[in-house]
Amino acid sequence: MPPRPPRPRPVDPPTEVIPRVEDEDDYDDEYYDDDDYYDDEDDQPAPPPESFARKAVRGFGEALITMGMVVLLFVVYEVYVTDLLSAEKQEEATAALDSEWSSNVVTPPPSDPNRKAKTTLIEGKAFAKMYIPIFGNDWKFSVVEGTTDKHLEIGPGHYKDTAQPGEPGNFAIAGHRVGKGAPFNDLDLLQSCNAVVVQTQTQWFVYRVLPMSNEVAGWASNPKSKDAACAGVAPLATTLGDAYAKTVGQEIVVPTQGEVIASIPHQVNATVPPEKQARLLTLTTCHPRFSDRQRLIVHAIETKSYPVADGFVPPEMTEG
């Protein structure tokens, strides 16, 4: 405080100054007292009585937190770690397939592409490569024979006893939608006429997704049917008869409906001679995502095939 100018009246200073100084002192004392008081309290809780109930409640809480962490870790495992493990297996399978293809003498495909030697498929071994150009250039998987959990960890798996690529009947493949490389993660996004390209040692096969159930009725008048991509694609009931009435681009079924991978989907007991059967491709995966309540099924029909040649890539591969 700046020194005040001396005041004319001498009576005031004692009444003003002395009580104020005392007040400040008192305040300081109280402040320090408080500090000491709090310090004491901080020291006190160190030895609390550990009752049984207290331990039990804490143990229960810790157990709940631990279980929550385990569940979160499982999600991480399912969505990311299995991808890493499967990527390695898929790479090995692809490498094995590549070396097999390059070491074998490639016999030129028969002049009639409808007649070709049937390859013997070995379970767990890759025998074909699969591309879906609309999903991007990097979408490629080697397809293995067999659909057990072990096989599907490697990549999409071919249902045993269904047709081979390019054969009349139903070339059926299962694949994971979540984790394990999730090859069929986006299967629900496939539209009619999207290409699915399958490469074997000797041939390329171009399959195209069939018209969806809501497109079947007006397909002829649908402008989409005039697209170049849709050449050879039409509702199968109109081209091949009623046996194929239920075969549409996409369907969602219950897991027990194995008839979707029959030679003629949904017609297990049909007696159509092979030469009159369509060359179909069927992809199956779980639905909805993260659940196994239903199955998502995509049907496609072969529209083109090319012999494998050095440096040749089907033009369909650049679609997308």
Place this chain on the structure above:
Amino acid sequence: MYGWIWRHLPGPLYLRIIEAVVLVVGVVALLMFVVFPWAEPKLPFNNVTTQ
């Protein structure tokens, strides 16, 4: 549980921290590479085939 483990870890503070991290990593690895691969086929998440 966690308090009990921490009190029973030997050594000075920095060593205890290292030991705790090793324990956590060990448990996570056990879950990831042994428990989850065993449990996963038994859970209804990822069946993709029709029968």
